[in-house]
Amino acid sequence: MQSVSFCFNSVKKDCLKFIKSQETKLDKFKNKERMIRLFLIPLCFWISKKADKKRPYFVGLAGGQGTGKTTISSIIKIILTKYFKLRVFRISIDDFYKTRKERRILSKKIHPMLLTRGVPGTHDVNMMSNFFKKTKSKKFKKIKLPTFNKAIDDRFSKKYWYDLRKKPDVIIFEGWCVGAKSEKNLTLKKSLNYLEKTDDQKLIWRKYVNQQLKFKYKKLYSQLNCLIYLKAKNFSLLQKWRLKQEHKLRLKSKKSSKNKIMSKNDVIKFMQTYQRITQNMFKNMPKYASIILNLNSNHQIKSAVYKNK
Numbered sequence: 001m002q003s004v005s006f007c008f009n010s011v012k013k014d015c016l017k018f019i020k021s022q023e024t025k026l027d028k029f030k031n032k033e034r035m036i037r038l039f040l041i042p043l044c045f046w047i048s049k050k051a052d053k054k055r056p057y058f059v060g061l062a063g064g065q066g067t068g069k070t071t072i073s074s075i076i077k078i079i080l081t082k083y084f085k086l087r088v089f090r091i092s093i094d095d096f097y098k099t100r101k102e103r104r105i106l107s108k109k110i111h112p113m114l115l116t117r118g119v120p121g122t123h124d125v126n127m128m129s130n131f132f133k134k135t136k137s138k139k140f141k142k143i144k145l146p147t148f149n150k151a152i153d154d155r156f157s158k159k160y161w162y163d164l165r166k167k168p169d170v171i172i173f174e175g176w177c178v179g180a181k182s183e184k185n186l187t188l189k190k191s192l193n194y195l196e197k198t199d200d201q202k203l204i205w206r207k208y209v210n211q212q213l214k215f216k217y218k219k220l221y222s223q224l225n226c227l228i229y230l231k232a233k234n235f236s237l238l239q240k241w242r243l244k245q246e247h248k249l250r251l252k253s254k255k256s257s258k259n260k261i262m263s264k265n266d267v268i269k270f271m272q273t274y275q276r277i278t279q280n281m282f283k284n285m286p287k288y289a290s291i292i293l294n295l296n297s298n299h300q301i302k303s304a305v306y307k308n309k
Helices: 003-022 032-050 069-082 100-109 123-137 194-199 204-221 235-252 265-288
Strands: 059-065 086-094 141-146 162-164 170-173 228-233 291-295 301-306
Touching: 003 069, 003 100, 032 059, 032 069, 032 228, 032 291, 032 301, 059 069, 069 086, 086 162, 123 141, 123 204, 123 235, 194 204, 194 265, 204 265, 228 265, 235 265
Parallel strands: 059 170, 059 228, 086 170, 228 291
Antiparallel strands: 141 162, 291 301
C-alpha cells in the first residue's frame, strides 16, 4: 500500500494535468484521484512485473466506443514512464484504418458498408503485423506509423505520423475491437438492427467482417501478451458516451468544411456497424481477458477483476 502512495505522489501532478486537458467546461472527470490510486496504479504494478526489457510487452486495451480507452491508456503510459521508468509507446488500432480511397475500393469490390471505418476489414492488417514484427526484432530500426484524423475520416499526411526511434519496453495497443473473436455463422443470420436489416440483407458485409476476425485479426491478436477490457453495462450506454465524445470533437475542431463531425443520427447509424461485435465482446471478453475494469453508468471504474495473475 505504501508503494502505491509513493507512486501516486510521484505521478499525481502529471496525470491530473493530462485529465484536465481532456475536460470541457461542461464535462469534468469525477473521482479522478480515486481512479488513479485504486485502479490504474495497481494495474501499472502488474504490467511492470510482466514487462521484459529484452522485447516489448504488448498490452491490448479494449472497450466499446466512448469507454475512455484513450484517457486510461494515456494515464497508464504516464505512470509507467514516470514512476517505473519504462519506455512506453501507445497507439490505437484506429490509426491503422485504411485510407478513405482504399475503403472506397473495398466498398465497390465487396460491400458498400465497408466504406464506413471501424469494423475488422477496414484496417490495414499488414501494416499492423509489420509493426508487431519490427518492434519484436532484435535488430530494431526506427519505424514510422500512421495517425488517423477522424475529423476528415482519413489519415494525416506522413509528416504527422508517429516516429518510433527506440524499442519500447511496453506497447499499449488500444481499440474498440482489440481482442474480439469471430462468431458462429449461424448467429450471423439474425439482423441486430435496422442497418443490418436494410443494408446487409444478403449477409455479405457481416460474413466478410466475421471472416476477417476469424483469420487475420485472430493471428494479430494472438501476439498480445495481455488483454485489458473496459466493460460498460450495455450498448445504449455506449451510444450516450459516444454522442458526448462527438460533441467534444465538435468543440475542439475548427469550423471547416473538411471536418466530418457527426450529427446525433449519424452517430447512432455509425454505431450500428459496431453493435454486433461490441455485444459479442460484452458476452465473451470477460471469459478470456487478463483484466476486466468494470465501468458504472457514470463512466467510472467501479471494480477490477484480475484473471491472469
